[in-house]
Amino acid sequence: MMQITNDDKAKRVYIGDDYYRDSVTIVNRGIEMFYQKVLTILTCLDLSNNSFHGRIPEEIQMLRSLRVMNLSNNGFSGEIPFAFENLKDLESLDLSRNKLSGKIPAQLTSLTFLAGLNLSYNQLEGSIPQSNQFITFTNDSYRGNPKLCGLPLSRKCNEVGLPMPPPPGEDEDSWLYALSTWKIALIGYASGLVVGLCIGYTALNELGNKWVDKFKKCGKRNRRRCR
Incomplete structure (x- = not known):
């Protein structure tokens, strides 16, 4: 051979x-x-x-x-x-x-x-x-x-085969990115809620003041006419 x-x-x-x-x-x-x-x-x-x-x-x-x-x-x-x-x-x-x-x-x-x-x-x-x-x-x-x-x-x-595993650290980066996104969304939601409450409080306060003023004026006059 x-x-x-x-x-x-x-x-x-x-x-x-x-x-x-x-x-x-x-x-x-x-x-x-x-x-x-x-x-x-x-x-x-x-x-x-x-x-x-x-x-x-x-x-x-x-x-x-x-x-x-x-x-x-x-x-x-x-x-x-x-x-x-x-x-x-x-x-x-x-x-x-x-x-x-x-x-x-x-x-x-x-x-x-x-x-x-x-x-x-x-x-x-x-x-x-x-x-x-x-x-x-x-x-x-x-x-x-x-x-x-x-x-x-x-x-x-x-x-061929299963999906390739992500490079080292990619899972951690993805998790941190998702966490950061969640935090940003939560902060935005909280900020919007606070601003909405402030605007609502201000609007209700103004409306209440107007009703109080109107009620006082009607008290001085004939209340039946104001109704």
Whole structure:
């Protein structure tokens, strides 16, 4: 897997030709394929359906002749290694059903031979790269990642997840602003009430004085005529 020379590729020898016949069943691009005799140019790493956990080791970039890699149905966590960009011959990559998080590295767009990609049912987030082979992959490659956004998904990047929390201090500022507004309204209401009472008192006092003056004048005259 680490290196195959041009001479090795030209021979197209089969493993086990001289002594025994090797056969293997490989899941390639989502299809289970049975190889009765294994070519040396078929470089495949299938560690699916195990209990591996932790980060995917960066040393995997040393397998530069790798064409098929299947690490699905494990417990791998952390981010997808940027080192995958060194696997230039990679044609199929299956990292589904793990616990991978973070964004899909933009470096993976340099894998121009990549024809099959499955990143479904992880914890990936952010926008999906939009160049080279990535524009050919369908929704099935990304399903089960609720925080992923962008084409081919119908979910736009500004619609992902819950509303963003306000910046630190924004809640406090909003509370202080509401309190200040409430105080201003209360002061205005109280001031208006005081002014209204003063005006009302003055008007009633003037009206009362007029009735008193009129009553006094009528007392001096004939009160019956004043009625």
